[in-house]
Amino acid sequence: MIGGDDRLSVLVESLRTGDVFVQLNRLPRPAQANCAPCSVRFGVYNPDTGERLHTATGDSILLPIEVSP
Secondary structure (H helix, E strand, C coil), X not given: CCCCCCCXXXXXXXXXXXXXXXXXXCCCCCCCCCCCCEEEEECCECCCCCCECCECCECCEEEEEEECC
């Protein structure tokens, strides 16, 4: 892992079943990172317990994008 972001820009208590929201994160790749291309993996966790939350495909999603050097 060469970067990360730890926030959720929506109040969880305000969400209802079926709600959809968009989370935008800027994750600049550090200059010393030696990956070309880099992949982006997304996952969330419970901030109270540190437990990773699971989806139907596991505890993270590999996004279908590549980050070039």
